[in-house]
Amino acid sequence: MSELTFEGVSVRFGGRRHGLTAVDGVDLTVPGGSVVGLVGESGSGKSTLARAAVGLAPLHAGRILLDGEPVRRGRRSRPALQMVFQDPYSSLDPRMTIGDSIAEATPRRGPARRAEVTRLLDLVGLGADRARAYPGQLSGGQCQRVALARALAGDPRVLIADEITSALDVSIQGAVLNLVREVQRELRLSLLFISHDLAVVRYVSDFIAVMYLGRIVEYGPAEAVLTDPSHPYTRELLAAVSEPVSTGEADPALRAVADVEPADPHAPPPGCRFHPRCPVGPAVLDGRDLCRESEPVPQGHRHLAACHFAAGR
Numbered sequence: 001m002s003e004l005t006f007e008g009v010s011v012r013f014g015g016r017r018h019g020l021t022a023v024d025g026v027d028l029t030v031p032g033g034s035v036v037g038l039v040g041e042s043g044s045g046k047s048t049l050a051r052a053a054v055g056l057a058p059l060h061a062g063r064i065l066l067d068g069e070p071v072r073r074g075r076r077s078r079p080a081l082q083m084v085f086q087d088p089y090s091s092l093d094p095r096m097t098i099g100d101s102i103a104e105a106t107p108r109r110g111p112a113r114r115a116e117v118t119r120l121l122d123l124v125g126l127g128a129d130r131a132r133a134y135p136g137q138l139s140g141g142q143c144q145r146v147a148l149a150r151a152l153a154g155d156p157r158v159l160i161a162d163e164i165t166s167a168l169d170v171s172i173q174g175a176v177l178n179l180v181r182e183v184q185r186e187l188r189l190s191l192l193f194i195s196h197d198l199a200v201v202r203y204v205s206d207f208i209a210v211m212y213l214g215r216i217v218e219y220g221p222a223e224a225v226l227t228d229p230s231h232p233y234t235r236e237l238l239a240a241v242s243e244p245v246s247t248g249e250a251d252p253a254l255r256a257v258a259d260v261e262p263a264d265p266h267a268p269p270p271g272c273r274f275h276p277r278c279p280v281g282p283a284v285l286d287g288r289d290l291c292r293e294s295e296p297v298p299q300g301h302r303h304l305a306a307c308h309f310a311a312g313r
């Protein structure tokens, strides 16, 4: 079992003047053999963090470690870290059969290769006869299974799943989630599971990390984060899950939050980044408005939250 660690990771896009820091000093660990769900609204930096781990986004600062060693990617070395993306069709070559697509991703050669393709198809719940099909002949859910088989072909130790059910029909999302969880357990993979939807994240995660404007604002065991959320943003996400349809009965503070525009990542607000949307603050200490003036540092032991009101946790 392998541990994936982000240490002070920052990713910037664009120049100094007009650029933006999509990921800003993130510390996060995916303990060996466990599932960390990473949740946050669109634009919070989840995909960018994941892409940095697999070398698809440039690291501005920090380190990404696999079992304490910097993640390396080379053609020769089998990548121990693999990622599955949102759009199953775009991650497969439409001119290649499913079998060839998976075969290309395995390091096996000769007759062992064919057997490996069959094993992988079976692992993701597809029959061996699917090997001759082309992506266009499969459903979105089946294509996502193939993308998973390809990711597993190199025997990775860590898997990153980025919004892998968002593009799928609601009716098959559960089956794909179950499959990912089963495969993760069977192969004892470490999994970073990304979704904007807390309902999806809570279904698969051992730990949950909540991201807002490039920062992790809450992290802890899934049960603790879901039943006793410390950060007002996490509470906002939870309220959205339990109230999929607005009844007009919601907490007035949360209704007020919903009316506020999301913050601009080009110019994050000073102090706590969540303060313009926060229904709780301000925290005043010695006449100072802490929420506007000082950025909260994550506090807590196993369950951390970056909120001035979470002090003493």
Ligand SMILES: Nc1ncnc2c1ncn2[C@@H]1O[C@H](COP(=O)(O)OP(=O)(O)OP(=O)(O)O)[C@@H](O)[C@H]1O
Pocket: 013, 014, 020, 022, 040, 041, 042, 043, 044, 045, 046, 047, 048, 049, 196, 265
């Ligand atoms: N290649 C890029 N160049 C410039 N800006 C980018 C690039 N990729 C992402 N961004 C910006 O970085 C911020 C974080 O984006 P990111 O896609 O990581 O967020 P996310 O939480 O994964 O949201 P989503 O679910 O919508 O992808 C956004 O403001 C986005 O516009």
